[in-house]
Amino acid sequence: xxxxxxxxxxxxxxxxxxEMTAIRAFNERVQAAGHWVFAGGLxxxxxxxxxxxxxxxxxxxxxxxxxxxxxxxxxxxxEAADLDVALTLAAEGSKHCNRKVEVRPFL
Amino acid sequence: xxVDDAVGRAHxxxxxxxxxALTKRFGDLDVAEEAAAEAFATAVxxxxxxxxxxxPGAWLTTTANRKAIDRxxxxxxxxxxxxxxxxxxxxxxxxPVGAIDDERLRLVFTCCHPALAMETRVALTLRMVGGLTVPxxxxxxxxxxxxxxRRITRAKDKIRAARIPYRVPSTADLPARVSGVLAxxxxxxxxxxxxxxxxxxxxxxxxxxxxxxxxxxxxVLLPDDxxxxxLLALMLLTEARRTARVSASGELVALxxxxxxxxxxxxxxxxxxxxxxxxxTGIAPGRYQLLAAINAVHTSARDVRxxxxxxxxxxxxxxxxxxxxxxxxxxxxxxxxxxxxxxxxLAAVDRLDSALxxxxxxxxxxxxxxxxxxxxPEARSAYDRAIELAGNTAETAYLTRRRDQLA
Numbered sequence: 127x128x129x130x131x132x133x134x135x136x137x138x139x140x141x142x143x144x145e146m147t148a149i150r151a152f153n154e155r156v157q158a159a160g161h162w163v164f165a166g167g168l169x170x171x172x173x174x175x176x177x178x179x180x181x182x183x184x185x186x187x188x189x190x191x192x193x194x195x196x197x198x199x200x201x202x203x204x205e206a207a208d209l210d211v212a213l214t215l216a217a218e219g220s221k222h223c224n225r226k227v228e229v230r231p232f233l
Numbered sequence: 234x235x236v237d238d239a240v241g242r243a244h245x246x247x248x249x250x251x252x253x254a255l256t257k258r259f260g261d262l263d264v265a266e267e268a269a270a271e272a273f274a275t276a277v278x279x280x281x282x283x284x285x286x287x288x289p290g291a292w293l294t295t296t297a298n299r300k301a302i303d304r305x306x307x308x309x310x311x312x313x314x315x316x317x318x319x320x321x322x323x324x325x326x327x328x329p330v331g332a333i334d335d336e337r338l339r340l341v342f343t344c345c346h347p348a349l350a351m352e353t354r355v356a357l358t359l360r361m362v363g364g365l366t367v368p369x370x371x372x373x374x375x376x377x378x379x380x381x382x383r384r385i386t387r388a389k390d391k392i393r394a395a396r397i398p399y400r401v402p403s404t405a406d407l408p409a410r411v412s413g414v415l416a417x418x419x420x421x422x423x424x425x426x427x428x429x430x431x432x433x434x435x436x437x438x439x440x441x442x443x444x445x446x447x448x449x450x451x452x453v454l455l456p457d458d459x460x461x462x463x464l465l466a467l468m469l470l471t472e473a474r475r476t477a478r479v480s481a482s483g484e485l486v487a488l489x490x491x492x493x494x495x496x497x498x499x500x501x502x503x504x505x506x507x508x509x510x511x512x513x514t515g516i517a518p519g520r521y522q523l524l525a526a527i528n529a530v531h532t533s534a535r536d537v538r539x540x541x542x543x544x545x546x547x548x549x550x551x552x553x554x555x556x557x558x559x560x561x562x563x564x565x566x567x568x569x570x571x572x573x574x575x576x577x578x579l580a581a582v583d584r585l586d587s588a589l590x591x592x593x594x595x596x597x598x599x600x601x602x603x604x605x606x607x608x609x610p611e612a613r614s615a616y617d618r619a620i621e622l623a624g625n626t627a628e629t630a631y632l633t634r635r636r637d638q639l640a
Binding site: 233 | 395397402
């Protein structure tokens with residue numbers, strides 16, 4: 127079972143040096159424990175481009191598809207046996223990256 | 234024995250066990266719930282003609298199993314696949330010392346999982362563990378039946394999709410998870426005890442009784458947990474005073490004015506026995522045990538004048554350390570009024586203004602202290618505010634009479 131752990135941010139500056147160190151150490155522990163699938167940090171929402179190709183001609187729009195105070199700053203994908211395991215990992219992740227996170231199961 | 238009684242008794246005794254056994258076998262709460270409901274409906278049809286089976290629990294589980302298999306066949310689901318796909322079952326016996334290996338305990342922890350909203354946990358626990366119907370739960374919480382049905386369906390969907398496990402939590406997680414279960418039961422009890430809504434009875438005995446029944450079940454499953462015993466004792470000592478607490482005209486009767494002869498002595502004795510048992514363990518009590526101990530002191534006074542207020546204030550002092558909430562501070566101040574006088578208590582209550590200004594009991598406590606200090610006009614405006622905020626009809630009637638008695 128895989129879970130997406132989204133990192134929710136309100137600040138536009140990226141993680142501090144201490145946060146990066148803590149995240150790296152946490153990631154190594156996750157890998158060692160066999161829960162690692164993938165993870166990544168994202169650039170600021172202002173760097174986003176929205177594409178709509180439903181009409182046959184691709185339209186490009188500058189900026190995120192919706193402006194919000196909170197935005198997705200990065201994510202983990204964990205392999206976990208059940209939600210309890212995923213929640214424990216996500217709680218650790220929230221502590222080390224110093225941000226709120228949201229857990230959602232993959233279908 | 235009357236057949237209706239037999240079905241009712243089997244429902245109270247066996248519902249949770251049937252749901253739990255089917256959840257284990259089929260790995261799905263929805264399948265378990267529906268099959269259990271069908272099995273009980275079959276019992277209602279068949280037992281009058283066929284007689285009550287010698288082992289009603291086994292009959293119901295077998296019947297429910299058959300209903301579940303029928304449903305899965307109808308829906309062309311392969312039984313082995315079904316189980317694998319939906320819910321993770323942890324067959325290990327529960328880790329915590331003293332926990333009974335009973336499927337019902339897994340069911341309780343799944344229904345009270347912290348990933349579910351509080352109101353959802355309450356609804357799911359009443360349905361899956363308590364066996365209340367969706368219309369009954371909807372009525373209890375004054376919401377539309379369709380809305381309650383959707384809430385329960387969403388919860389079952391989330392349990393399945395997010396894979397909320399069917400398991401007793403690990404020893405490390407257990408205290409937090411048990412306190413989550415107790416919070417659900419206490420909420421059900423309080424909604425019965427201080428029922429809100431203009432058209433409702435001031436006390437909903439159906440809810441207090443259900444909360445006590447479920448807490449008794451948790452106590453059977455976790456016999457060594459002090460807070461489980463504490464919550465049960467607290468409920469029993471509160472329920473014991475239920476009939477004395479509301480007058481014939483539907484008005485709240487304050488603790489000091491209650492007819493103590495009308496208290497249920499069996500419940501008082503059982504609650505006090507539980508409190509003494511916990512004290513005898515020498516283990517530091519938690520919040521519910523301290524609240525129960527306070528109620529044990531109250532219920533051991535034959536006359537309100539015999540109340541050991543210094544003991545009560547001492548217990549509140551310990552409670553403040555465990556639970557430093559403004560509501561505990563307010564209740565402590567009310568006890569302090571009896572020990573050190575209403576002026577000392579009022580000073581303590583006034584310090585809580587910013588935290589409790591929207592809480593009716595804060596204004597009711599202030600009103601009573603101001604009245605005792607002879608500060609009539611201030612007492613009147615405090616009563617006004619309390620009446621405005623109180624949602625319970627018996628409390629409103631009591632506060633109104635008290636206000637109108639002011640000189």
